């Protein structure tokens with residue numbers, strides 16, 4: 001099995017480095033954050049990883065959509081309405097939403113993420129801040145519609161595409177391992193927002209369990225063929241380190257395989 005793997009950028013948030021590290025940053029300068037969804041394609045399959053936020057949520061949270069998710073997918077020749085499998089790495093607002101775009105999808109989620117997002121931690125503002133209640137309720141509705149596949153720990157989406165619970169950032173955070181022509185690539189998503197978080201071993205400040213976050217870096221690396229096979233969830237450097245799949249998609253999509 002060899003899949004193509006793409007990062008599709010849909011948004012941007014200008015911020016300073018102090019917002020990206022637990023305890024801040026002594027050299028506090030600009031350190032913007034990009035937003036992505038990821039596409040796994042091959043073997044007759046199209047698997048999406050995360051679904052991004054829509055215009056309403058972007059406005060509410062003062063984030064900038066650089067290209068709406070449905071447009072980014074159309075750029076790649078993907079008809080959102082026919083996508084059958086979507087991995088949701090965790091239920092934060094920037095990773096789940098846009099449910100209306102994906103009527104045919106089954107959502108792959110960790111047991112612990114649903115537990116966390118609907119449980120006692122959400123009574124505390126600091127813990128629920130990155131969740132949108134309508135997204136969480138939307139996922140509950142899909143549970144009742146038979147549209148959620150729950151995983152506990154490790155799970156297989158298709159041969160050569162597996163999910164792995166790491167926790168840390170949220171209770172049910174999972175990473176995705178993909179067989180590609182350059183070997184095993186791991187989409188870390190928010191197990192490591194930036195290269196700097198995992199490389200410099202400096203946790204991101206939105207965190208459920210710091211010990212699990214630290215262990216998650218190690219696990220993501222152990223699942224991948226090398227350091228360069230681990231893809232952080234929000235680092236603009238991903239757009240620089242990898243090539244666009246075509247001239248027309250420069251600055252919009254990069255190829256990770």
Ligand SMILES: [Zn+2]
Nearest residue numbers: 092094190233
């Ligand atoms: Zn995120």
